Amino acid sequence: MMSCLEAATGAEMVRARVPIFMFHHVAPDGPSAPRSPLVVRSSKLREIAEWFLRRGYESITVRELASLLRAGDAASLRRKFALTFDDGAKSCFEHAYPVLSEIGCTATFYVLTSCIGGSSNWRNKMRSFEMMSAEELLELFGQGFEIGSHGRNHVDLTALTVDEIDAQMVESRAxxxxxxxxxxxxxxxxxxxxxxxxxxxxxxxGYIAACSVLRGAAQDSQHTFALKRIMVTEGTSRLRLRYFMSGLLDFEYRREFESAVLGRQ
Ligand SMILES: [Zn+2]
Structure with missing residues (x-):
């Protein structure tokens, strides 16, 4: 099946297998298992990044990935991978940032602008967590990490009016x-x-790309507003990494991707 975009643009599509891994919270290493599937220990982050580094891969930000796709530079996308952290939780500054710095990996942090320096404001109080401060975000940016937007509020954008969606995009970016x-x-x-x-x-x-949660590792230049990602859990094994990189993941979820992007970009 062809997506509407392939027919629409006529430009040659550039494809590259660049897995984008998705994290939310990172906990310190310890004997007790994280309480939520959204939390992984820092050892899991290290294990995944080192699996790629050992094979000669280099990490890039989503911005770099999107720029190379848009420029049609498939050669520069060989042996690249990306790490993303959604929501802007302080646990990422405390437990992911030191690991990333130590092993020399970059990453993209997707931040909600309504709760910078405060607590998460979209879940009940019992389950809320601390967010990174402006100073911490500035430090990450200064160290070469990408700061991206996750919107102003953690809302289902498809349930909003066009004006409300625009406000979420424009205000958070500004x-x-x-x-x-x-x-x-x-x-x-x-x-x-x-x-x-x-x-x-x-x-x-004015954004050049956006990350979805559609599953896959193959990205292409005509779907930079529906970049695929792979969610990392404590159960993400090295065997799974081989499977992700074999192309089988994209094959397994090709219908999910096709039905999601048809008519949306
Ligand atoms: Zn989120």
Whole structure:
């Protein structure tokens, strides 16, 4: 099946297998298992990154990935992988940042601008968590990490009016850009949810790419607003990494991707 975009643009599509791994919270190493599938120990982050580094892969930010796809530079995308952290939890600054610095990996942090320096404001109080501060985000940016937007609020964008979607895209980008003193180029849809209106809004707001939660490792230049990701859990084994990189993951989920992107970009 051909996506509507392949017919629409006529430009040659560039494809590359660049897995983008998705994390939310990172806990210190310890004997007790994390309480939520959204939490992984820092040892899991290290294990995954080192699996790629040992094989000669290099980490890139989502911004770099999108720029290379858009430029049609498939050669520069060989042996690249990306790490993303959604929501902007302080646990990532405390437990992911030191590991990434030590092993020399970059990453992209997707931040919600309504709760920088405070607590998460979209879950009940019992399950809320601390968010990174502006100073911490600035430090990450200064160290070469990408700061991307996850919106102003953690909402299902497809349930909003066009004006509300625009506000989420534009305001969060402006807030983060003025905070770091640089352009903010990529977005991650809260809950991974998007539709044609959301894609139009993210594009119109000036972003060059957006991460979904559609599963796969193969990316292409005509779907930079529906980049695929692989969620990491404590159960993500080295065997699974081989499977992700074999192309079988994209084969298994090709229908999920096709039905999600048809008519949306
Ligand atoms: Zn999120």
């Amino acid at each position: 807030t983060l850009s003025s905070m770091i003193g640089a352009e903010v180029s990529t977005f991650a849809y809260p809950y991974g949810l998007f539709d044609a209106r959301v894609v139009k809004a993210v594009r119109d707001a």
